[in-house]
Amino acid sequence: MTGDDRFTDLTRTAESSGSDAMLDALAASLAARKRWHALFDARIIQARVAIGLPPVGTPGDVPMHLRDAFDARSLAACREAGWPLLEEGQIAAGWMYLRAAAEPAEVAARLAILARPRLATAHTDEEADRVLQETLGVVLWDAADPALGIEIVLATQGTCNAITTYEQAVSRLPAARQRPAAAALVAHLHRELVATLLRDLEVRGIPTPRPTTIPALLDALGADEIGLHVDISHLQSVLRIARLCADEPTIRHAWELATYACRLPADLVYPGEPPFEQVGEASRLFYGSQIGIDVDRAVRFFRTAAVTAESEAGSLPHDILVLLLARLGRPAEALHAAISRPRDDRGMPSPLQAAAALPSLVDLAAASGEWELLRRACRDRDDEITFAATLVAERQKIQGN
Numbered sequence: 001m002t003g004d005d006r007f008t009d010l011t012r013t014a015e016s017s018g019s020d021a022m023l024d025a026l027a028a029s030l031a032a033r034k035r036w037h038a039l040f041d042a043r044i045i046q047a048r049v050a051i052g053l054p055p056v057g058t059p060g061d062v063p064m065h066l067r068d069a070f071d072a073r074s075l076a077a078c079r080e081a082g083w084p085l086l087e088e089g090q091i092a093a094g095w096m097y098l099r100a101a102a103e104p105a106e107v108a109a110r111l112a113i114l115a116r117p118r119l120a121t122a123h124t125d126e127e128a129d130r131v132l133q134e135t136l137g138v139v140l141w142d143a144a145d146p147a148l149g150i151e152i153v154l155a156t157q158g159t160c161n162a163i164t165t166y167e168q169a170v171s172r173l174p175a176a177r178q179r180p181a182a183a184a185l186v187a188h189l190h191r192e193l194v195a196t197l198l199r200d201l202e203v204r205g206i207p208t209p210r211p212t213t214i215p216a217l218l219d220a221l222g223a224d225e226i227g228l229h230v231d232i233s234h235l236q237s238v239l240r241i242a243r244l245c246a247d248e249p250t251i252r253h254a255w256e257l258a259t260y261a262c263r264l265p266a267d268l269v270y271p272g273e274p275p276f277e278q279v280g281e282a283s284r285l286f287y288g289s290q291i292g293i294d295v296d297r298a299v300r301f302f303r304t305a306a307v308t309a310e311s312e313a314g315s316l317p318h319d320i321l322v323l324l325l326a327r328l329g330r331p332a333e334a335l336h337a338a339i340s341r342p343r344d345d346r347g348m349p350s351p352l353q354a355a356a357a358l359p360s361l362v363d364l365a366a367a368s369g370e371w372e373l374l375r376r377a378c379r380d381r382d383d384e385i386t387f388a389a390t391l392v393a394e395r396q397k398i399q400g401n
Contacts, residue, residue, distance in 0.1 A: 019049060034088075036081040040097065043077035075101040086110055089127070091134035095142070108145030111135050115148065119155045132156060146170045147180035154188050162188070163237045175244050175357035182241045183250040189230065189238045190214070190253040193260060196229040197221070214256035218263055226263050235261055236270060239283045243320075244357050246327060251290045258283035275305030275317040286320070290327055298324065306337065315341060316350040319358055326359045331367035338364060339377040362389045366397055 006029065014022040023046045030039040045055045050073065051066045062070045082097030091111065098107050115135045118128035132152055140149025150170065153162040162185060170181045197217040201208055209216040218226065235257060242254040261269065261280030272279040276286075282301070289298035302321045309317040318341040325334035338361055352358050365374040371394050378387035 020046075023049070031080075034084065036085050037093075040077050040081035043080060044074065047073035047077065078102075083110075086114070089114065089131045091131060091138060095134075095138045095144075099142070104144040108139055108148055111139055111145070112148050115152060119152065122156045140165065140169050143169075143173060143177065145180075146173065146177060147184050150181040150184045154184070159189065159192065159231070159234050163234060163241075166241060167237075171241075171351075171355075173355070175352075175355040178244050178355060179246070182244050183247065185238050186242045186245065186250050186253050186257070189234060190257060193230045193235075193257065200227070200229060215259050218260065228264075228268070229260075232264065232268055232270070236272065236279050239279060240272070240276070243286070243323075243352070244355060246290075248291065251287050255284060255287035255291060255293070258287055273316060274309055275302055275320055286324060289324065295328065299328070303337075306341075314350055315353065318342070319350045319352045322358055323352060326364065331359075331364045332370055334359065335361065335364040335368055335370050335373060339374065361386055362393050365390055366393055 010022055010026060013025050023042060027039055027042045027046070030036075030042055047070055048057060048062075049055055051062075051069050053062065053066070053070075059070075078097040078101035082094045082101060084094075086094030086098065086107070087110070088094075091114075095107070115132055118125070118131055121128040122132055123129065136149055136152055139145040140153075146169070150162055150166060153165050157165075166181060166185060170178055193214060194212060194217065197214065198208060198212065201217065201220055204221075206220050209220045239254060239258055239261065242250060242257075245251060245254070258280055262284055264280065269279060271277050272282070276282040282305075285294060285298040285301050289295045302317070302324055306317045306321040318337065322334050322338045322341070325331075325337060338358075361374055361377075365371050371390055374390055375387055378384070378390070
């Protein structure tokens with residue numbers, strides 16, 4: 001059908017069946033021709049007409065009592081135009097509509113299906129590169145799925161860029177949003193280190209142990225100098241990032257990475273921040289205790305580090321102790337450690353505090369039953385908000401039981 005024919009049909013439909021039928025016919029024609037932006041415009045005209053407004057105007061001219069009805073139709077129009085654009089690989093254009101109209105998790109799931117097959121042709125296919133870059137804009141910089149973003153950067157730009165990207169784009173998010181991306185980095189570096197250790201064993205003619213865990217591979221190499229198998233700055237960055245993670249596979253991988261770090265020559269390892277000055281050993285204790293290895297030793301180590309920390313160290317040594325005790329299922333001890341934590345006069349939250357990674361005082365009191373301990377601390381600190389929250393939480397717990 002020619003353009004003139006379409007205009008003639010629109011005119012005839014409007015005259016014979018009315019404006020609503022004409023707009024429906026227009027929308028159907030635009031969808032059939034995959035003119036998604038124009039389809040959105042047509043649906044907005046329909047939305048305005050449906051609530052008694054002129055066909056053309058601005059969102060600001062919609063009266064308040066009609067706004068809910070208009071918004072519902074507008075969001076439906078966004079989905080009708082946005083999903084097909086996304087499926088066609090027009091990621092940025094589709095996200096423009098879907099940002100406010102769809103759940104980020106659903107968008108991310110669709111993008112994963114589109115992006116992952118294109119990773120194999122990255123740097124050799126311009127269209128694949130465009131899709132991947134537009135996907136990164138949505139999943140990483142707009143935080144729809146940071147873990148997918150890190151996966152794409154790892155596959156296309158390497159470990160160094162992925163860590164830098166994590167620090168720039170992911171570390172600003174709450175802990176719950178960071179954890180899948182952090183886990184992806186840990187898993188990647190673990191695979192990378194296992195692969196290089198296996199190659200080293202092959203070169204030396206040493207049989208491959210089973211299972212091929214990093215400690216087993218290190219044991220196979222023996223007590224001699226092991227050399228470098230992974231970038232040390234990458235290793236230390238990932239060991240730090242992994243502290244947010246609590247799932248057993250990631251914690252175990254982090255412990256294995258820390259075990260490798262303990263075998264490195266001391267003069268090659270950068271000092272960490274307290275209580276991780278000795279990055280390898282402190283990380284090995286932190287992660288190992290969470291999978292049942294050297295638990296008491298780890299608690300003693302981090303308790304001592306918290307007690308002896310200089311004021312310049314900030315609150316991180318105390319926060320690490322609280323986090324570890326909570327993860328070990330010791331909420332009463334964690335609560336004691338938390339309320340004993342000195343206030344930071346600088347007003348600077350630790351990375352764990354900034355990411356909301358620490359258990360709340362109220363949650364620790366609920367888990368331990370130490371309500372009065374927390375309330376005394378609230379009185380001492382003139383903290384009426386937390387005090388009131390304990391009264392509500394305790395009542396809820398009693399009623400729930």
